Amino acid sequence: MHVLILGGTTEARRLAQALTAGHPGWRVTSSLAGRVARPLLPEGEVRTGGFGGADGLARALRELQVDALIDATHPFAGTISFHAAQAAATAHVPLLALRRPGWVPVQDDDWHHVNSLEEAARRLPTLGRRAFLTAGRLGLSAFAGVDDVFCVVRSVDAPEPPLPPRSQVLLARGPFTLEGERAVLREYRIDVLVTKDSGGEATAPKLVAAREARIPVLVVRRPEVPAGVTVVGSVAEAVEWAGSPGISSLSGD
The missing domain is CATH 3.40.50.720 (NAD(P)-binding Rossmann-like Domain)
Structure with missing residues (x-):
């Protein structure tokens, strides 16, 4: 099972750690955009830099034999999210978006x-x-x-x-x-x-x-997630999705 995680967010790092620890036989690769000079590196394999748009990402999904793609980028990294949706559809790879819940105002907030x-x-x-x-x-x-x-x-x-x-x-x-x-x-x-x-x-x-x-x-306000993409709000839900029979069976796990 090869899981590709997009994003250098806190959630992306926690997800890489959880998948690496919970599934020792899996290959977990995190892709960082490279916009931060000294990023905090996640566990597992790490690549840095863009893919060259949706077509480049679709090509990478095939070449790297990715079984599941998780978009755990920043909620405002809208372009890569749409590229991920297009690439996953082209390469026929299951896609999940991990998005931390937005903030909600409370009393006395202006x-x-x-x-x-x-x-x-x-x-x-x-x-x-x-x-x-x-x-x-x-x-x-x-x-x-x-x-x-x-x-x-x-x-x-x-x-x-x-x-x-x-x-x-x-x-x-x-x-x-x-x-x-x-x-x-x-x-x-x-x-x-x-x-x-x-x-x-x-x-x-x-x-x-x-x-x-x-x-x-x-x-x-944050941009919308591309239409048709499954969205979860926690690392635990993302781990459960990746390990579900419908996803892991694609790799013969």
């Missing part, structure tokens, strides 16, 4: 949902003057024209220009603590938070800190 980073940039000046941008380094160009808001940009790796004209970069990798997020809001006098609905626990403390400080939050 959330403002938008559909894109561009829309968030347009709305930003109406909500505050000192923003904490935690939406990743690859989409910062959307804020390049926001010149009336000071932006504190947090990123794992140093972002490339264009950046917001008035900005300061904080290099940090999660998980983040609640006390740490409180300190950032205090030190930089943040009055608005910008985030993608990434879900998960590693970066959720910033939402609690914003709630406590009664700071508005611009939340970018």
